[in-house]
Amino acid sequence: MASQLPTVKIKFLDEFKELFNESWRNIVFYGGRGSGKSKHVGLALILRGRQKRLRILCTREIQNTISDSVHKLLRDIIEENGFIDYEVTDKIIRNKVTGTEFLFAGLRHNVNEIKSMEGIDIAWVEEAQSISEASLKVLAPTIRKEGSQLIFTFNRFAELDPVYVRYVMKKPAHTYSAQVNYDVLDRAGLFPETLRMEMEEDRKDPGLFAHVWLGEPVDQADNSIISRRAALDAMNRVVDDEGAIQVGVDVARMGDDRTVFKKRKGLKLVDSASYTHLRTTEVCDKLELFVAHDKNVLIKIDDTGVGGGVTDELILRGYWVMPINFGSMSSEPDKYPNLISEMWFYLASIMPTIDLPMNDGLLGELTSRLWKMDTKGRRAIESKQDYKKRGNRSPDEADALILAFYEANIAVDEVTEDDYDDLEFEGLLDRDF
Structure with a gap:
């Protein structure tokens, strides 16, 4: 029967090709x-x-x-x-x-x-x-x-x-x-100009823009660490790029996790890269290109798990590396049970000053991570395991960003076994931060 039908040339975008997969x-x-x-x-x-x-x-x-x-x-x-x-x-x-x-x-x-x-x-x-x-x-x-x-x-x-x-x-x-x-x-050059005018008008209201044009939900959990408005304001802000270059690196651990690089210059995020299924040496090769072989650039790496191998290899190659263990003791142990919690709240505190590119994936990761009070009254970020159980993919973009903006004066002392036992008792231990 199909041969009897008139032939028509159709432009169909690749993003929707799965509609033909039966x-x-x-x-x-x-x-x-x-x-x-x-x-x-x-x-x-x-x-x-x-x-x-x-x-x-x-x-x-x-x-x-x-x-x-x-x-x-x-x-x-x-x-x-x-x-x-x-x-x-x-x-x-x-x-x-x-x-x-x-x-x-x-x-x-x-x-x-x-x-x-x-x-x-x-x-x-x-x-x-x-x-x-x-x-x-x-x-x-x-x-x-x-x-x-x-x-x-x-x-x-x-x-x-x-x-x-x-x-x-x-x-x-x-x-x-x-x-x-x-x-x-x-x-694809198919976005109507009439819609573009409406979209640009909606940019004046970041919350409306996020919902209508970026597909974000209207409401947000009360215990989100970073508000959607704060993140959108950062993505609409323009600051100069005066300051040193620093790079944050979140290294993929398994499966669909991504290895993500984030580069900032001063308070402005200026470059990003994302990869999957790279071996340790390949991550290092990509990083060398990302920093243009400049060994004066501070590279901050999530040193837990496979990130440790990247740290070791880059140090051997002569790069300036700061290994960071997300499970380390916070510099303010009376406020935060671990370093990852402190780093997230630090990013939230500087959100009104930084310049981020508009990116719906990053927006979703930044504004969907939750926190709670532990039994000692400290602010604790939800574990990555709990975050992913809620249906989210690994927050690799957000983790690389907090590493890029992390300040070196925050302590990175290792957590002791006693500290780990305490966190486990409180239901907060999760080595996959």
């Missing part, structure tokens, strides 16, 4: 406005529906009328590309050659109708941040045809939107998820 059970795209996620999902489904017969349910939490759905978006895609093999009515969209059907229904008020639907191949949930936990529990087992897929698109609203918790944080098997923002279209 091996995924769940496909999730979340992020800010102007990322092209809804249009690319709609286009992918239209194209897939031209190749074979599919039954596609387009749904959201509440759909009172067809105008509340993605019906118009799909119709516009069909008209813009001249897909004459599709017929569009006010209720359904159908391909006349393959027999593909698009159906439209809201979840909350149509539970029984959706439960009775048979043979759904793909369910696309738009505005999925509004989906309740109850609706998710109904939807997933309802779409049960062999090889069927669930596709979710949304802009986060709260820290713990049910769809975000279930499909991004917990990430069940056979799930693909990706955050996409306006820069996806911008890099």
Whole structure:
């Protein structure tokens, strides 16, 4: 049947190519406005529906009328590309050659109708941040045809939107998820100028900008170490680069962790680099290039775990290295149980003075790390293990940044065995800081 269809040349961005991968059970795209996620999902489904017969349910939490759905978006895609093999009515969209059907229904008020639907191949949930936990529990087992897929698109609203918790944080098997923002279209030269004007206006309100354009949730946990506004202010601030160059290095330990370099000059972050799956000597080679072989640059390395090997090798090569153990004793042990806690709060204290580049990944890492009081009344950062249990990836960007801005007058004495025993008793021991 596909050979009978008119041929159309389509521009489809690589960031959304997984929409054609039928091996995924769940496909999730979340992020800010102007990322092209809804249009690319709609286009992918239209194209897939031209190749074979599919039954596609387009749904959201509440759909009172067809105008509340993605019906118009799909119709516009069909008209813009001249897909004459599709017929569009006010209720359904159908391909006349393959027999593909698009159906439209809201979840909350149509539970029984959706439960009775048979043979759904793909369910696309738009505005999925509004989906309740109850609706998710109904939807997933309802779409049960062999090889069927669930596709979710949304802009986060709260820290713990049910769809975000279930499909991004917990990430069940056979799930693909990706955050996409306006820069996806911008890099491709497809970001509309009308949207750019709106975006630039929204920059005046950093919190609004972060939510609308960077896909950050509206609220933030009360016990976050660094506020979103403070981080965004730093990313919108311009300071001169007067001062010495210093480099922070967070070395990857395993899996998908990244080795990250951050270079600052004075109070301005001026360069960054990120790598995966590098051997110790390769990390050192990359670092030499990163500092332009300047042996007068202070390089501060997370010396725990595999970072110790990088420290040793760079010292052998004649570089000025400061090894830092995040689990070391704080210089103010009455305030912080370990050095990593002190370093995070130190970064928070200088946030009003530093200049950072706009980076949504770094923004997320800086503003999502939590703290609590220990039993001695000290401020303790949550362990990396607990941070990752909440669905976050390793905060390698943030750790490299705090190393770059770390001041050498903070003590780095090693924690004694007695100190470790005390921390373990209080539930704070985690050598993977």
